[in-house]
Amino acid sequence: MRTAEETGKRETPARTVASRIGGRPAEEAPGGRLTSANPARLEEAVAEVLLGDASTFVEACRAAREAQGEWAAVPAPIRAQVVKRIGRLVEKNKEALARLVTREVGKPYAESLGEVQEIIDTCDFFTGEGRRLYGHTVPSEMPDKQLFTFRVPVGVAAVITAGNFPVAVPSWYLVPAILCGNAVVWKPAEYAAAAGDALAQLFFHGGLPEGVLNVVQARGEATFEGLERALGEGLVDKVGFTGSTEVGSRIGELCGRHRQSPCLELGGKNPLVVMPDANLDLAVEGALFSGFGTAGQRCTSLGTAIVHESVYGEFLSRFDRAVREAPVGDPMREVLYGPMISEKFYERFVGWLELVQDHHTLHGSTGTGRITRDNPRENFLGDPEAGLYCHPTIVAGVTGEDELYRTETFGPIVGVAKFSTFEEAVELANGHGYGLSAAIYTESAREALRFRERVSAGMLSVNNSTSGAEAHLPFGGNGKSGNGSRLSGVWVLEQFTRWQAMNWDFSGRLQKAQMDIPELPFDEGFRLEG
The missing domain is CATH 3.40.605.10 (Aldehyde Dehydrogenase; Chain A, domain 1)
Known part of the structure; x- marks a missing residue:
């Protein structure tokens, strides 16, 4: 198999894309035309789209x-x-x-x-x-x-x-x-x-x-x-x-x-709970992929890491370091994530950054918003001016009262909240009203099973990320995340x-359900002695 960098060297010209109805492509564009651009290199057109x-x-x-x-x-x-x-x-x-x-x-x-x-x-x-x-x-x-x-x-x-x-x-x-x-x-x-x-x-x-x-x-x-x-x-x-x-x-x-x-x-606002006995390196790795894979543009992306107070500081320190060291940039290279999908999602994400309030502390990056030469990031691979790249951002000090806690941000931003009791962790995991995916990091089967019983998410991971699906496992959510x-x-x-039900009567006569049921005799008055 060719490497990612080798496959990225060959340019492919823009194609024309149209609706296809009854096996035939549409020739008109009653809905107008649209240019689909490469978000990593905005000057490169991928397709000219004839809209219906x-x-x-x-x-x-x-x-x-x-x-x-x-x-x-x-x-x-x-x-x-x-x-x-x-x-x-x-x-x-x-x-x-x-x-x-x-x-x-x-x-x-x-x-x-x-x-x-x-x-x-x-x-x-x-x-x-x-x-x-x-x-x-x-x-x-x-x-x-x-x-x-x-x-x-x-x-x-x-x-x-x-x-x-x-x-x-x-x-x-x-x-x-x-x-x-x-x-x-x-x-x-x-x-x-x-x-x-x-x-x-x-x-x-x-x-x-x-x-x-x-x-x-x-x-x-x-x-x-x-x-x-x-x-x-x-x-x-x-x-x-x-x-x-x-x-x-x-x-x-x-x-x-x-x-x-x-x-x-x-959508989702997916929690990742870190218990006191968690393997912190594994939890950080899971949070990094959950929160920033695909630039946080997944319905299953990590929304808030909910960390026990006894390991909160250590988790935050390790998470901060992992995010700072992670390569970001050209998606044809080995990076944690590439650009925002489109201008629409970039603009929405910049608006969501306004949810960060005075009592929050930012970690994991030298800046926020779009990565440019004037707003640079270490460990960036490629030309930041070419595409729609955004800084990864960790927001510490999130509480259940914050709008950031309740809002699906769909971008490279992860909140971190602190809890002291298991009940508080469950409340934070459920309180936003979404119910797509959740994760818990613990070595205790008891705590994992207790969390499974009480979390509202349709999908749960134990010692794994909030993201990921397999073809033979049900995928879906509850609450704001779906209708079940x-x-x-x-x-x-x-x-x-x-489902279609069929009854086939071969008795040769009309038998009426609940009316013509044969009854077998029994001795209703029988009682055992002593």
């Missing part, structure tokens, strides 16, 4: 509706073979897709390779599920009658994803939805349009019939309007959304009007199938 509008989204839903019935009629094991071929194509194109992800969203190349591997793992897992879309044979309360349950596809799924994981997270929706016999309309993030188009091309060349997967390149508001219209016309049966809590609430409200329950994977739905593993099948 609300009507484009509705048209894609109609194409999906037309294709879905025929696709659902294909036996599930055969659909799984298409998923298998998609996985093999992704595997053969792993480096090329990873390079594109790094160019478009600034993720370090090693992380991009891991993201593409997640697609391969997802395809591998669901290839087997094509032979395991099990129903049940259920005993009847009446003779000469059998009861069965079946999984059936929901129909047309509309999937809207964010761009911080522009290919892995979409695969968590697309692969199981398609395997289960649904047709999909997918709207990738407009700032990751090229990566989205590349992933879709791999799906198309894997053998999907036209219309089973449709891709809409559009801005957020146009997508929301299109979704509202498509739901109103009865063209969408399931909505999947990964993104902010605010937008997720709007989508949940919209789907509720149409008696649908969407799959919502939203789960992606990945067998659990996601509940999102893209519906």
